[in-house]
Amino acid sequence: MKKNNGTIFMVIGLMFTTLGLTILKEYKILQYSALILGVTLTIYSVFVSGKWKKNQKSMKNKNSAK
Secondary structure (H helix, E strand, C coil): CCCCHHHHHHHHHHHHHHHHHCHHHHCHHHHHHHHHHHHHHHHHHHHHHHHHHHHHHHHHHHHHHC
16 A cells, blocks of 8 residues: 655645744744745645545555456
8 A cells, every 4th residue: 555645745844834933933034935835835735645545546446346
């Protein structure tokens, strides 16, 4: 069974977003960079996770057809 990378990207994206909202508040360039990176990774994780679920569903259908 293939590992779902969407979850990993979601955690990393949320970590960057949280860092951008808390610790990096004094450094505007780092704050905005972390926020943009975090939101981008979080959105990307949704697409990766959806593709993974679609592949799992198609594999399940192939196995049940046998």
